[in-house]
Every structure is written in structure tokens, then in C-alpha cells.
Amino acid sequence: MSISSSSFPSFPRTIVSYTVTTSLFVVIFLCSVFLFTRRTLEPSLSPYHTDIPLPASDPRPSTPLLPPIEHHDAANVTVETNPKEEGDSRGDDVAVETELKAVEDSRMEKNKLGEEKGSSSGEVSVESNDESVDQAVIEKMRGCDLYRGSWIKDDDEYPLYQPGSCPYVDEAFDCQRNGRRDSDYLNWRWKPDGCDLPRFNATDFLVKLRGKKLMLVGDSMNRNQFESMLCVLREGLSDKSRMHEVHGHNITKGRGYFSFNFEDYNCTVDFVRSHFLVREGVRANAQGNTNPTLSIDRIDKTNARWKRADILVFNTGHWWVHGKTARGKNYYKEGDYIYPKFDATEAYRRSLKTWAKWIDANVNPKKQLVFYRGYSSAHFRGGEWDSGGSCNGEVEPVKKGSILDSYPLKMKIVEEAIKEMQVPVVLLNVTKLTNFRKDGHPSIYGKINTEGKKVSTRRQDCSHWCLPGVPDVWNHLIYASLLLQAHS
Ligand SMILES: *[C@@H]1O[C@H](CO)[C@@H](O)[C@H](O)[C@H]1NC(C)=O
Ligand SMILES: *[C@@H]1O[C@H](CO)[C@@H](O)[C@H](O)[C@H]1NC(C)=O
Ligand SMILES: *[C@@H]1O[C@H](CO)[C@@H](O)[C@H](O)[C@H]1NC(C)=O
Ligand SMILES: *[C@@H]1O[C@H](CO)[C@@H](O)[C@H](O)[C@H]1NC(C)=O
Ligand SMILES: *[C@@H]1O[C@H](CO)[C@@H](O)[C@H](O)[C@H]1NC(C)=O
DSSP, X not given: OOOOOOOGGGSOHHHHHHHHHHHHHHHHHHHHHHXXXXXXXXXXXXXXXXXXXXXXXXXOOOOOOSOOOOOOOTTOOOOOSOOOOOOOTTOOOXXXXXXXXXXXXXXXXXXXXXTSTTTTTSOSOOOOOOSSSOHHHHHHHTTOOTTSEEEEEOTTTOSSSOTTOOTTSOGGGOTTTTTOOOOGGGGXXXXXXXXXXXXXXXXXXXXXXXXXXXXXXXXXXXXXXXHHHHHHHHTTOSSTTSEEETTOOOOOTTOXXXXXXXXXXXXEEEEEEOSSSEEEEEEEOTTSOEEEEEEEEEEXXXXXXXXXXXXXXXXXXXXXXXXXXXXXXXXXXXXXXXXSBOOHHHHHHHHHHHHHHHHHHHOOTTTOEEEEEOOOOOXXXXXXXXXXXXXXXXXXXXXXXXXXXXXXXXHHHHHHHHHTOSSOEEEEOOHHHHHTOTXXXXXXXXXXXXXXXXXXXXXXXXXXXXXSSHHHHHHHHXXXXXXXXXXX
16 A cells, blocks of 8 residues: 555546546446436446535435445345344433533534534535545545455554554543553454555545534444544644544543544534434333333434534444333334334334435535444353353454354345435445454453452443454545545
């Protein structure tokens, strides 16, 4: 992955005109396909997107901009072999009333950010034609499945930041500081089979984000990724003190909203907690107690914030388990009706449709870019997350076995939902690459061994990831996707 100074302007004329002719041909071809099928073009056609800014209100479905999505034989369905999941074992629950405060905060911030250039005026296309990344590497990524590949030991490029060096890693993910001794897990980089990821360049990533708001929305797995994002971008700052949480908050699992400003780049990176993406609520029972409900036909209350982002990264999944959804009893709600009993998988499917509808109605694909980060695998041995399952002592990735082929039903539901959307969504299809990484979880190192705390009953965390670690690679993949955008 060498860095070359070659760039578009120096390409021979013949290549340029060849490219133009080819593109024209392809565009015409695609238009006719589009007219015939009357369907939204699927993301595999993305590289040929022409980036013509449209008025904000233009309802036309856009041509997707994104890397190809593979269409596998629908008959070849691998059912989740190991559906062990954990929610956030550390009680991420929020009181509803904090939402009210949050809306206030957001209004204040909106005024502030409204003055910034870029975030309100431009299209989503990130700065292109940069000379910092080898064009050949980017061209080779086109048509390459970035998510099929293997982990390569590379202590030159990885870790992207030194363990213990980043103040935004919260205790739960700070494995080295919490006493984890082995360090091989820090040095793996992801290598797609058919191409290379461009070398991670934090400064360049920040340049691509200039004037924009990047927002991660989801559960604690997304907070995990958010903290990683702050840390990998921080490496691009020459003065590392020039990033701040806009309201001065430290990252804790108790808060559901953070917004970090990178002052030198006029960009912000936010996290908005939303476990289900649809609306959590409560109902009062006859005894006057309240029980939680989930309105699967209504978008989550935090959606007002989502609209303000230029780049969105969603996830949900780990909370869709029996234990966290009242065993499906008197929990799922549509309209005013609370189902006495309802199937979690069907609820998940309907909720993703609710989410998809919201995206189609509220996101302008000319200005905004939407990612959905796929399910992140857990690795519990000998039990579930709440019944003594463990993953400590794992010091290297899985090399073979059925877990590598496990692709959860939830992911198939996500793919289904995305396919029917008008707004193109980039699926960060990380499930498989996480399948390998049984060595990447905090296990017993999700906490400092402090005096006074009972250690014996401690649950192991085999769901989240140590930082530095696996989520850095997810963010590397976002960087790679942005480069593809910029050059399409
Ligand atoms: C189904 O998938 C498995 C594993 O991915 C593969 O080995 C097999 O050839 C596939 N079968 C078909 C019919 O595509
Ligand atoms: C990283 O990106 C910056 C900004 O685009 C560029 O100036 C720099 O040369 C790049 N660094 C490397 C090592 O490629
Ligand atoms: C955030 O953490 C730092 C260092 O741990 C501490 O000095 C500071 O008071 C904390 N700020 C808030 C608002 O809690
Ligand atoms: C950030 O924006 C402010 C005003 O909005 C401007 O003065 C400043 O030059 C910008 N900084 C960068 C690095 O673009
Ligand atoms: C995502 O990756 C899995 C393999 O882990 C593959 O079966 C699936 O087709 C991929 N989905 C997309 C949309 O590329």
C-alpha cells in the first residue's frame, strides 16, 4: 500500500477519454435498466453515480454511490448456528426524562452548528482528487468485496493508536489498562481477498469529514465503535488537545448522547444511543407499576438528532433478545395495541422497516450518507452471557470452524430491508470478520480489579471489543468507503 503522488490530472488523455466513454455507455445502460425495472438501482451499480446536486426537496431516488453488494443464492441459507447474544450487560438503560433535556441540548447545538459552512450547504460528496492515497488502490477496491478476506498480522499499521493512549476509551474497553497481558490481538489488520484497504490515514479521514457531522446511532456496540472513531481520528491531530465534547461531558455508559468537535476541521463526531432504533415506552399496569414497551411502528424519539448528521452509522441487534424484551409478553406495540405475545424476529423485521421508511422520508441521499453496521459476533464458551459463558484466555483469532460461516438471520433481515429502500445504504458487512475474532473481547478485562468489588460473580464480556481492537477496523472500512465515494 504505497503512497504515490500520481493523481487524476496526470492520467494520459486516452485513459481519460476511454473512461468517459465507458462511463457514458454504462450510465445509458443503467438508465434503461432503471426505466425497465422501475426499481431503485441496487448498490452494486454504485460506482457509476454522477454527483449532481439536487434541491433538498427532490424526491427522486438517487443512484447509489456504494461498493457492490453480493447477491448470494437465496437457497443457500446458513442459519445462525450459535445465536448467543448479549445485550449490554452493564445496564445501559436510560430514563425517558433525559430525552427532554437532550432535545434542549440539541437545539442549542443546532444553532451553533448552523453557522458552520459545509454541513448545511453542500452535498455529501467528500473532497476528492486528493493525492494522499494511491489511486490504483482505490480503483482496485471497486467491485471487490471488502468483507470477504482474512486477518493479517501487521504490527506496522496496527494498532492505529497505542493502548492506554486514548482518553476516550472507557474503562469497559480499556483491556490493557485493566490488566490484559497478551497483546497479539492488537496487531491484526483486515485484508480483503480481492484488493487491499488503503492504508489508514487519520488526517486524510479528518479532511474528508471537514465541515460535516458524523453520527453513530445504536446500542453499546456502537458506543464501542464511536470511542474507536474518536481515537483513530485523534491520531490525525497535530495538537491532540483540539477536540472537545461540546458540553464538556466525559464518556460514561449512563449518558445517551455525546458530541465531539474537532476544532481544526470544523467537524463533529456524535453518538446517539438508541437500542432498538424504534420507540421505547412504558405502560402502567393495574397495580400502578410501569412496564417497558416497544413501539415497532414508530421511530425512536432521538430521530430529531439523526436528521442533522451528514454521515450516519446505525446498528441494532444485541438488544433483540428475550431477556431484554420482556420475553415478548405485553411488550411489542403497534398503534395503541400491545401484543400479549409477539415474536422477536418478526418484531425486528417490522422495526427495521419502520427505520427504513424513516430513512427514505428524511434522508437526502445527495447530501447525506447512511451506513448500517452489521451484526457483531459474540464468542461465549460454555454458557450464555448471563450464565457463565467465557472467552478469557483466547489469544488468537479462530482459524476454521462453523462459526466462521455463521450469518445471523438478523443480518438477512437487514439485507432485505435495505434492498427495498430508495435511499442507498452502505452495509458495513462486518459480521464475518468479527466471527474470526474470539480473541478481541474484553472477557474479564472489562473492569479494573478494584478492591471492594466482588470479583467472583463477574460476568465476562465476550460481546464488546477491546480498544484498540476490532472496531478500529470497522472505522477503517468507513474510511475506505468514503474514499470510494470521493472517487466515484
Ligand atoms: C453454500 O454455501 C457454502 C458455504 O458458504 C458453500 O460451500 C456452498 O458451495 C454453497 N452452496 C451453494 C449451492 O451455493
Ligand atoms: C495523509 O493524508 C494527508 C491529508 O490528505 C496527506 O497530506 C498526507 O500526505 C497523508 N499521509 C500519508 C502517509 O499518506
Ligand atoms: C472528566 O474526567 C476528567 C479526568 O478524569 C476529570 O478531571 C473531569 O473533572 C471530568 N469532567 C466531568 C465533567 O466529569
Ligand atoms: C472553521 O470555521 C470557521 C468559521 O466557521 C473558520 O473561521 C475557520 O477557518 C474554519 N477552520 C477550518 C480549519 O476550516
Ligand atoms: C455479507 O457477508 C456474508 C458473509 O459473511 C455474505 O453471506 C452476505 O451475502 C454479505 N452480504 C452482502 C450484502 O454483501
